Amino acid sequence: MQLDFSPEDEEFRTAARTWLAGNVPQQTSPHEGQAARDYATDWLARCHRDGWAGIAWPADYGGRGLSPERLVIWYEEYVRARAPSVLDCTFVALNHAGPTLIACGTDEQKAFHLPRIVSGRSIWCQGFSEPNSGSDLASLSTSAVIDGDVLVVNGQKIWSSYADIADFQELLIRTDSTSKRHKGLSWVICDMKAPGITVRPIENMAGVCHFAEVFYDDVRIPLSNVVGDLNDGWRVAMTTLGFERKTAAMGLQLDLSVRIEDLIARADAAPGSATAERLGLLRAQAAALRAMTWRTLFREPATVFDGSLVRLRFAELAQHIHRLAMDILGPDALLMSQPTHDYLEAYSETIAGGTAEIQRNIIAERILGLPRE
Amino acid sequence: MTCNLNRSEDQRQILDAAASMLDADFDVSRDLAADRDRMAKIAEFGAFSLALDEQSGGAGFTLVEEALLHVQFGRHIISTHSIAAPIAARLAAESELIDLVGDAVAGGVLCGGGGRLIDGANARFALVFAPDRLQLIDIAKTTVVANNPGFGHFVPITDVAFDEDAIVATSDSRHLLDIAALLVSAQLLGIAEATRDLAVSYAGVRRQFGKPIGAFQAIKHHCANMAIGAEMLSAQLDMAAIALRDGRDDATFQVAALRLLAPQVALENARLCIQIHGGMGFSAEADAHRFLKQAHVLRLIGDAAPILDLESPMAPYKPRLGG
Numbered sequence: 001m002q003l004d005f006s007p008e009d010e011e012f013r014t015a016a017r018t019w020l021a022g023n024v025p026q027q028t029s030p031h032e033g034q035a036a037r038d039y040a041t042d043w044l045a046r047c048h049r050d051g052w053a054g055i056a057w058p059a060d061y062g063g064r065g066l067s068p069e070r071l072v073i074w075y076e077e078y079v080r081a082r083a084p085s086v087l088d089c090t091f092v093a094l095n096h097a098g099p100t101l102i103a104c105g106t107d108e109q110k111a112f113h114l115p116r117i118v119s120g121r122s123i124w125c126q127g128f129s130e131p132n133s134g135s136d137l138a139s140l141s142t143s144a145v146i147d148g149d150v151l152v153v154n155g156q157k158i159w160s161s162y163a164d165i166a167d168f169q170e171l172l173i174r175t176d177s178t179s180k181r182h183k184g185l186s187w188v189i190c191d192m193k194a195p196g197i198t199v200r201p202i203e204n205m206a207g208v209c210h211f212a213e214v215f216y217d218d219v220r221i222p223l224s225n226v227v228g229d230l231n232d233g234w235r236v237a238m239t240t241l242g243f244e245r246k247t248a249a250m251g252l253q254l255d256l257s258v259r260i261e262d263l264i265a266r267a268d269a270a271p272g273s274a275t276a277e278r279l280g281l282l283r284a285q286a287a288a289l290r291a292m293t294w295r296t297l298f299r300e301p302a303t304v305f306d307g308s309l310v311r312l313r314f315a316e317l318a319q320h321i322h323r324l325a326m327d328i329l330g331p332d333a334l335l336m337s338q339p340t341h342d343y344l345e346a347y348s349e350t351i352a353g354g355t356a357e358i359q360r361n362i363i364a365e366r367i368l369g370l371p372r373e
Numbered sequence: 374m375t376c377n378l379n380r381s382e383d384q385r386q387i388l389d390a391a392a393s394m395l396d397a398d399f400d401v402s403r404d405l406a407a408d409r410d411r412m413a414k415i416a417e418f419g420a421f422s423l424a425l426d427e428q429s430g431g432a433g434f435t436l437v438e439e440a441l442l443h444v445q446f447g448r449h450i451i452s453t454h455s456i457a458a459p460i461a462a463r464l465a466a467e468s469e470l471i472d473l474v475g476d477a478v479a480g481g482v483l484c485g486g487g488g489r490l491i492d493g494a495n496a497r498f499a500l501v502f503a504p505d506r507l508q509l510i511d512i513a514k515t516t517v518v519a520n521n522p523g524f525g526h527f528v529p530i531t532d533v534a535f536d537e538d539a540i541v542a543t544s545d546s547r548h549l550l551d552i553a554a555l556l557v558s559a560q561l562l563g564i565a566e567a568t569r570d571l572a573v574s575y576a577g578v579r580r581q582f583g584k585p586i587g588a589f590q591a592i593k594h595h596c597a598n599m600a601i602g603a604e605m606l607s608a609q610l611d612m613a614a615i616a617l618r619d620g621r622d623d624a625t626f627q628v629a630a631l632r633l634l635a636p637q638v639a640l641e642n643a644r645l646c647i648q649i650h651g652g653m654g655f656s657a658e659a660d661a662h663r664f665l666k667q668a669h670v671l672r673l674i675g676d677a678a679p680i681l682d683l684e685s686p687m688a689p690y691k692p693r694l695g696g
Contacts, residue, residue, distance in 0.1 A: 001384070001437055003376050003615050021690070028694045069376050080689050257687035264681065271681070280633060280680045287630035290687065291608035299378035309604045312597075338693070357590070363600055364593035368573045371588040 003294070005069055013073045019050060020081035028338065029084055031208040032201075037123060037165040040088040044120030054094065054118040056246045061102055061110065062118040068297040071246060072254075079255040086248035089162040089210075093117040093124035095247035096240055097170045100187070103239045104228040109189065113168070125166035127157040127190065127214060128237070135358045138181045138234070142216060143174040144188075146223070151175065151188065153196075153219040159352070163212040164201045166192050171221075176231050185233035189225040196220070206344035207336070246297070253293045253314045257286040259321055267328045278324055285317050305366040312359040315349035322346040378611055384438055391445050394418055399449040401567070401660045405527065408452050409495055415451065421458040425466070436552065440559040440614040444607075447563020447639075450667045452492050452528070453674065456560070457500040460553050464500070464509050467549065468542035488518065490531040491670060498541065499533075502553065502674045506545040514539035527666045547678070551617055551625055554632040557675030558613070561635035562606045564664045564671075568639075568646035569599040571661065575650055586649070595645045602638040609634065623686040625678050632677035639668040 005013070023046060029039045047053040048062075055074055057063020066074065078086075098117045101110055116122035133140040142155025153173055163169065169190040176184030192199075196219040201209040228236035260283045269275040292310045301307075322343040326333040333340055350356040364370045380388070398414055415421070419432045424439040439459070446455050490499055493512060501508040515533040523530040573596050576587030586592045613627035621627075643665035647654035654661045 001378055001380065001611060001615060003378075003612075003619075006375070017690075026694070072376075076687065080687060082689060082691060082694060254687070257685065258689045258693075261685055261688055262693050269681075271679075276681060281637075283680055283685065284630035284633040285605070286687075287612075287627065287685070288605045288609040288634055291612035291627075292605060294376070295378055295608045295611065298376045309601050313601055313605055357594070360594045360597035361590065363597035364587070368596055368600055370573065370576060370593055370596060371585050373588050373590070 003298070005073070009067075009069050009073060012070050013077060016052075016074055016077045017081070019052065020077055020083055023047075023050070024081050024083045029088060031206075031341070032210050034165060036210070037089050037162075040084070040090050041120035041123070043084050043088075044090050044094075048119045053120070054098070057098065057114075057118065058102065061098075061114045068246075071250070072294060072297055075248070075251040075254050078251055079258045082258075085255075086251040089123050089165060090117075090120060091248060092126050092161070092170070093122065093168075095249070096126065097124040097168070099240050099247075100170065100227060100236060104187075104236050106224075106227075108224070109227060113189070122167040123162060123165060124168045124170060125160045125163040125192070125212075127160055127163075127169045127171040129159045130156060131158050135355055137172075138185075140172060140185070141174060142171075143177060144186070144221070145177070146175070147220075149223045151186075151221045151223060151226075153190075153216045153221060155216050157214045157216075158202075159211050160214050161211045163192065163199050163214050164209070168192060169214070172233055172237055175226075175233075179231070182234040184231050185237075186230050187227045187233035187236040188221055189227060190219070190221055191225075194219050194221065204345075205347060206341050208341075208345075249311070249314075250293050250297070252318075253289055253310065256314070256317055256321055257290050259325075260286045263321065263325055263328060266325075275324075275328065282317070282321055282324060286321070289313055289317055303367055305362050308354075308359045308362045309367070311354075312350075312356055312363070315356060315359075318349050319346050380441075384441065387434065387438055388441055388445065391418065391420070391442055395445055395449045395451075399451060401448075401450050401663060405450065405452075405663070406529075409454075409492075412452065412454055415446075415455060416458070420446075420455065421462060423459070425459075425462060436555065436618040437611075437614045440555055440610060443556045443559035444563040444566065444610070447560030447667075447671075448567040449563075450663055451560075453670060454492060454496070456553065456556050456675065459556065460507065460549065461498060461500050461509055463549055463552065464507055464542050464544050467544055467546065468509075470542055488515075488533045488535065490515075490533050491674075492528045493531055493533075494529050502676065504676045505550070506543060507549060507553065508540050508544075509542040510535055510539045511541050524666050524669065527663070528670060547625060548617075550675075551628045551677065553675040554628050554677040555610075555613055555617055557671050558606075558628075558631045558635035559610055561639040561668060561671050562603065562610055564639040564668050565599070565603040565606055565635075565642040568642040568661070568664050569596070569603050571664075572596055572599060572642075572646040572649040575653075579651075592649060595649060599642045599645055602642055606631070606634055606638045623684075626680070626683040626685060629677040629680040629683055632675070633680055636668060636672035639671070640665065643668050 030036045044053055054063030055066045056071060059065040098114060101113055128137060130140050130142060144151035144153045169192055171188050171190040172185055174184055175186040196217040198215040200213045202211055202213060203209050264279050267275055267279060269279055296310055325339045326343050329339060365372055398411060420442060423432050423434045424436050426433060493499055496512055499510050499512050501510060515535040518532040518534050521530040576592050576596060577585050579586050609631045613631040616624040616627045647661045650659055650661050653659045
């Protein structure tokens with residue numbers, strides 16, 4: 001067991017640190033709308049121009065194909081340099097749709113989409129959840145019938161982040177009307193400008209509109225936009241499970257180690273005080289989350305579900321850190337400053353992408369081997 | 374040079390050998406009071422000198438293997454003697470009391486801060502853990518103040534008084550204090566893992582309402598929480614052990630984080646293990662309570678540096694935008 005970085009890795013660290021110091025924007029991102037898109041795409045375009053985009057993507061698809069050592073170096077330098085949050089409107093394309101296309105897409109799909117994604121020229125949203133299919137995703141009912149070489153889609157999706165500013169959507173629909181549950185689903189590329197699509201932004205509890213409902217009324221999607229085989233969409237949707245450990249989510253996890261340093265500096269808590277105790281404990285937990293992040297990169301996982309352990313630990317630690325920030329702010333917590341905004345946004349962490357309860361079921365059943373309900 | 378957190382073949386071999394020895398002779402249901410006589414088996418295994426260099430009679434392994442071995446000790450509720458002995462051996466070596474190195478390895482025991490001697494019967498030396506120093510004392514030069522029944526007859530507790538001339542050696546070496554904190558934390562991780570496994574196993578076989586209780590989310594989620602706690606602690610143990618072995622700048626920080634979390638995770642997992650066992654968990658006949666008590670013993674020794682006094686390896690380069 002070793003954690004050694006080569007001299008070449010250290011040169012890479014220096015290059016990353018230098019580039020970030022000279023290029024990280026001096027302003028924070030707008031929270032929503034076209035302004036948020038412009039900020040995120042400008043930043044990604046700048047990263048791409050200088051060879052810092054798609055760092056986990058294979059070089060064949062315009063990425064850097066970085067080793068795990070350099071991925072962790074990059075994200076640690078990234079968060080220490082205060083670079084823009086990785087969880088912006090480019091996240092789904094770079095970390096979910098793009099990797100899915102790389103794993104399952106046709107040559108034509110890859111040639112068209114991947115260069116646009118990695119350079120910030122196209123934004124993607126996700127179309128998985130439905131009003132009646134949240135945790136029970138496999139019960140989804142948005143469906144399509146085949147008309148010649150086109151799928152005709154009707155139904156509704158919800159909680160689709162950045163749907164109002166996205167160019168494309170990774171859309172999971174039922175393409176075999178006789179099918180049930182996981183069978184008969186397809187993963188398709190949906191052009192968000194296609195006729196019949198209506199997007200209704202939804203304001204979240206932080207007062208921001210970055211997610212939306214999407215309605216499909218006879219939306220025509222070419223069959224050539226199906227990724228993987230028709231009716232094999234569940235498998236396609238699951239291919240990115242193993243890739244998750246190499247996504248920008250590690251940037252979010254590592255950022256908590258920086259956030260707790262901010263709180264320690266801001267609080268200036270008296271040694272032995274209750275606040276100092278909480279700060280010390282959260283600092284230790286952030287350090288351990290960093291160790292878990294390193295472990296996901298440098299150790300063979302026992303199961304593909306191991307990511308649930310670190311995912312859930314991150315979500316709950318993030319909420320605890322933001323909660324302490326509110327306590328430290330005192331009366332200023334009532335002002336809609338960045339820490340208050342971040343605190344409110346963090347309530348989504350134990351809901352989005354699989355609730356904490358579902359993650360615990362996965363850990364208990366798939367990792368610990370306890371019986372299904 | 375690269376990063377790799379998989380266990381090497383050598384590491385797997387020594388851990389497998391230790392597991393065989395411990396499974397054979399140190400079942401967690403055993404009579405713990407008789408452990409003093411069995412300690413020789415662990416000493417013979419080389420456990421107390423594993424990471425000493427070969428010239429000092431050690432096996433030439435490193436702190437990483439030693440820490441992983443102590444996880445197994447935690448899983449088997451081995452006496453705190455197993456921590457005192459390797460620390461005392463290092464203290465004796467550091468103090469150039471070479472003639473004592475062997476004795477310390479063979480007979481050292483342990484003392485909580487002050488004069489509360491834990492599991493000290495028949496021992497020649499005791500190790501005193503204070504927050505900022507370690508001391509080796511000669512038990513023959515102490516006076517017994519009180520013999521206590523101890524924690525539910527779990528380990529013998531003796532209160533002793535001693536003065537300067539009982540002190541054989543003293544060290545305020547941060548490295549040595551960090552090693553003690555690492556080994557204590559490793560044993561607490563062992564408790565966190567063993568209680569997780571015991572609870573999961575019981576939840577899979579105990580049936581109520583016509584199905585295994587592990588099928589109910591209320592139980593399942595307790596088990597998931599135990600798994601998360603153990604995974605978090607285990608990852609941090611790797612990080613701290615490697616940092617300390619390699620003399621990295623952040624070693625003391627990593628150990629401090631580990632040592633702060635270790636008792637919390639161990640005690641919480643032990644609590645949940647008792648809860649999941651229901652009435653059996655509350656009985657002295659089941660093993661669950663033993664882990665809880667051992668965690669309470671371990672938490673009193675091997676303190677790390679206060680974490681807020683240290684520098685984080687993830688310090689930001691400039692203030693956050695927007696406050």
